[in-house]
Amino acid sequence: MRHWLLKTEPSSFSFDDLWKAPRRTTGWSGVRNYQARNLIRDEMKKGDRVLIYHSSAEPPAVVGEAEVVREGYPDPTQFDPRDDHFDAASPRERPRWFQVDVKAVRKLPRDVPISELRGAPELSKMALLQRGQRLSVQPVAPSEYAAIVKLAEQ
DNA sequence: GCCAACGTTGGC
DNA sequence: GCCAACGTTGGC
Numbered sequence: 001m002r003h004w005l006l007k008t009e010p011s012s013f014s015f016d017d018l019w020k021a022p023r024r025t026t027g028w029s030g031v032r033n034y035q036a037r038n039l040i041r042d043e044m045k046k047g048d049r050v051l052i053y054h055s056s057a058e059p060p061a062v063v064g065e066a067e068v069v070r071e072g073y074p075d076p077t078q079f080d081p082r083d084d085h086f087d088a089a090s091p092r093e094r095p096r097w098f099q100v101d102v103k104a105v106r107k108l109p110r111d112v113p114i115s116e117l118r119g120a121p122e123l124s125k126m127a128l129l130q131r132g133q134r135l136s137v138q139p140v141a142p143s144e145y146a147a148i149v150k151l152a153e154q
Numbered sequence: 155g156c157c158a159a160c161g162t163t164g165g166c
Numbered sequence: 167g168c169c170a171a172c173g174t175t176g177g178c
Contacts, residue, residue, distance in 0.1 A: 009164090033173075034173090035173095060164080133171090134172060
């Protein structure tokens with residue numbers, strides 16, 4: 001089982017939105033970066049654990065846990081001309097963008113803000129904390145995942 | 155294939 | 167709102 005971090009801007013889709021969704025599950029649509037796409041399409045597996053991170057929030061923070069409940073399949077929003085993530089250049093027979101289904105597991109007992117992540121020595125190698133790192137889908141080491149959950153439980 | 159211009163991300 | 171860093175686009 002692998003571990004991941006998914007970024008979302010809570011002003012457009014928050015962990016609470018995921019929690020309130022039918023079966024607490026949603027298709028993680030709208031990812032339009034090839035590196036992230038490859039992770040979604042090829043690497044994320046059913047049962048993998050996911051940290052949900054609120055970016056462009058005050059403060060930016062890890063706020064919840066989720067799990068992958070369906071592996072990569074074509075993101076339907078790429079074919080919807082009315083959707084913000086419509087991609088006219090993506091052929092239906094060979095879709096460019098993929099999504100997984102993610103199910104909320106629990107809201108963390110306490111949000112862990114990025115300032116606190118930066119202060120934890122065991123997290124110093126986390127992709128999220130590296131300068132210029134913008135990837136919205138990131139692998140997380142099991143030890144990092146555990147350290148963040150521990151911080152949230154303090 | 156290079157690379158300048160442009161657009162986006164996202165913390166601060 | 168600023169702006170550094172990065173990804174994408176498109177002319178050549």
